[in-house]
Amino acid sequence: MPEKELAAGAVLHRPGADGIEICVVHRPRYDDWSLPKGKLTAGEPALLGALREVEEETGTAGIPLLRLPDVDYVLPGGRPKNVAYWLMLASSDGPVQDVEEVDELAWLPLAAARERLTYAGERELLDHVASLPPVTAVTALVRHAHAGERKKWNGRDELRPIDPEGTKQADRIAATLTSFRPRRLVSAPPLRCSQTLEPLAAALGAQPVILDGAFAEPSDVAGLPARLAAARSRIAQLRADGRVVICSQGKVMPPLLAALHGSDDPEPFKTRKGDGWLLTWSGERLLGASRL
DSSP: OOOOEEEEEEEEEEEETTEEEEEEEEETTTTEEEOSEEEOOTTOOHHHHHHHHHHHHHSOOEEEEEEOOOEEEEOTTSOEEEEEEEEEEEOOOOOOSOTTTOSEEEEEEHHHHHHHOSOHHHHHHHHHHHHSOOOOEEEEEEEOOOOOOGGGOOSOGGGOOOOHHHHHHHHHHHHHHTTTOOSEEEEOSSHHHHHHHHHHHHHTTSOOEEEOGGGSOOSSGGGHHHHHHHHHHHHHHHGGGSEEEEEEOTTTHHHHHHHHTTOSOOGGGOOOTTOEEEEEEETTEEEEEEEO
């Protein structure tokens, strides 16, 4: 079976006079109207690819809000293709960069955009977007970057720093979340947690990183239920800021994410160091949680 082609794109929207407007693009090569999307480069994370393609094809920087359902189809010749999509908010305007790929774009009300689109899979994606309640807040929850081995560190554990691998991971987190344009950066107190957000803070113009013990591992496992309750309460409070990045730790995140999903099973939410989740809210309702 031919290898699957991977691509990424977005339902890019902005406020309109009568609800939201959706950006659709015309591609002269195919003489079609589609959502902005494109092939991923080798090893490129899907979200970064979606952000890149949106800016190239529309001239607009997008703010990722929610992971949408993938669209799968078969290319002429039989090769399968998968497109990962995000709901994105338009944050700036500029000229189309890839003028060979896109020769025209249009901002249309949702129903009109649906009619303009050439492909059924993308029309169904807009039907899904139309069914969603409004997004009111987005929380990026990340686990701290790699910091060596605890048993090889002679000092106080809360002062254990990230290592060279962790520095690369922190840079990747910054590359992914700078476009997110967070309004607040929050970190558990251990140094490795705040260091994980330092490149992102610098990219945002020296935005401060606020230390918050609600997201730190308790010293004793018996203290975990109280710590999880505190973390859930703080996340609820931070939703008032709209877009927030939180750096936490490995013993807190899986049970916290499970609790936010109304589950007792933390196993699906285990998170590697330097990775994280995008949590999307409509009021108190969790609309979606996708891995970064």
